[in-house]
Amino acid sequence: MNKHLIGLAIAGALSAHAMPSAQAQQGELVVYCTVQEEWCRPMVQAFEAKTGIKVSMTRKSSGETYAQIKAEAANPRGDVWWGGTGDPHLQAAEENLTEEYRSPMLAQLLPWAVKQAEQSKFRTVGIYAGALGYGVNTKMLAEKKIAEPKCWADLIKAEFKDEVQVADPNSSGTSYTMLATMVQLMGEDKAFDYLKALHKNINQYTKSGAAPARAAATGESMVGIVFQHDAVSQAVAGAPLKVVSPCEGTGYEIGSMSLIKGAKNLANAKIWYDWALTPEAQEIGEKAKAYQVPSNKSAKVPPAAPNLAETKLIDYDFAKYGSSVERTRLLKKWDAEVKTAPKN
Structure with a gap:
């Protein structure tokens, strides 16, 4: 890769x-x-x-x-x-x-x-x-005395309830990349189990893929799942944002x-x-x-x-996950099993 x-x-x-x-x-x-x-x-x-x-x-x-x-x-x-x-x-x-x-x-x-x-x-x-990753507001982490997340697995912990923001994969290429990344990284069944667990911690599904980085930068959300360069933009502008490349590996x-x-x-x-x-x-x-x-x-x-x-990248299959059939299938499954799932 x-x-x-x-x-x-x-x-x-x-x-x-x-x-x-x-x-x-x-x-x-x-x-x-x-x-x-x-x-x-x-x-x-x-x-x-x-x-x-x-x-x-x-x-x-x-x-x-x-x-x-x-x-x-x-x-x-x-x-x-x-x-x-x-x-x-x-x-x-x-x-x-x-x-x-x-x-x-x-x-x-x-x-x-x-x-x-x-x-x-x-x-x-x-x-x-x-590369895909997330930005974490370090000021909010310190105030709430939460350990710094380093992996995808950390974002489904109870302490991040209502503290994570990500876009809707139907409108956002960033978020579809995340959906396809999880399927390739974990296998489809475990990926959807993960996304349903993450759903409980999501405070908003945005239209734009870069919007969660701005939300994390301003303190509207503690974590924004985005492409790493979008988090870098906010950090360079002075926001208390740490850019994380998840330990398990990530898509791009x-x-x-x-x-x-x-x-x-x-x-x-x-x-x-x-x-x-x-x-x-x-x-x-x-x-x-x-x-x-x-x-x-x-x-x-x-x-x-x-x-x-130097980033741990998966061997992302662009041909498969960019195909009409696979993209449509995964989005329908996400709508049915994740977006409408209960948050309690």
């Missing part, structure tokens, strides 16, 4: 070739963005300044964006879907909701990003990676990008696609206080980013 990700620790090892020059363009582009708003906006501004193409951007969670693209399939309104966990991108690719495109930038990407493209028959591509995401099938501005969408794979575009993340690991070999990895080469 870590051999597959060894390149994550090597930013700048290979020099980047220049992106095919994008001369000033006419026209528009509609981007569906599924990272945080603070990263979406500077991406759009930088692209507009570089190309002259006017961008209309909508920000939603990964699950919401997938649902919107599916609902709009007969008359697509978006052109490019940028960011968010890879599982819904893979599902969209399987359902023919996205376009095949082999960017000339593929040669500059790390192996895990290229593998994402290959598994989707070039209907999506990896743009960043990040390959944040992805796709061209929407039937895009009305397809030529401009391809210009965005190629540009978004350059070091220049990927390094905007750190300036926006986003601490994912970029997919371009020559993009600088933010110093505060979690070190994935």
Whole structure:
């Protein structure tokens, strides 16, 4: 597994070739963005300044964006879907909701990003990676005299009753990654037993995957289950938040990008696609206080980013858990057995 990700620790090892020059363009582009708003906006501004193409951007969670693209399939309104966990991108690719495109930038990407493209028959591509974990408010821990959690198993202890927040996996790619991670880590029966036990300690299922990190940072919740980079963002901003990589091991995401099938501005969408794979575009993340690991070999990895080469990662099966059948089945099971389960 870590051999597959060894390149994550090597930013700048290979020099980047220049992106095919994008001369000033006419026209528009509609981007569906599924990272945080603070990263979406500077991406759009930088692209507009570089190309002259006017961008209309909508920000939603990964699950919401997938649902919107599916609902709009007969008359697509978006052109490019940028960011968010890879599982819904893979599902969209399987359902023919996205376009095949082999960017000339593929040669500059790390192996895990290229593998994402290959598994989707070039209907999506990896743009960043990040490991699942949680953020813990250390101030609240001290006040309540609770031992610091270090493992997934700690979060189902009685002392964390109503102190844990996580997103709903139907709307959040982060939370679906957690669901799929538990199934792969524990086996399906034990995973659902765990999720039902955790349910008793959940104070809220949010729409957005990053929201629990903000809740833990502000003291609204003691623990927020998120991708580790989202907790890092809050800690770097000064919140009393400790980032935990669970002792049992954890899953990870390959944040992805796709061209929407039937895009009305397809030529401009391809210009965005190629540009978004350059070091220049990927390094905007750190300036926006986003601490994912970029997919371009020559993009600088933010110093505060979690070190994935030193993280105990499971061998996450993106092909299986990104498939339409498996994703739909697990979400239905979660709705039936976990979300509606009693909390007492």
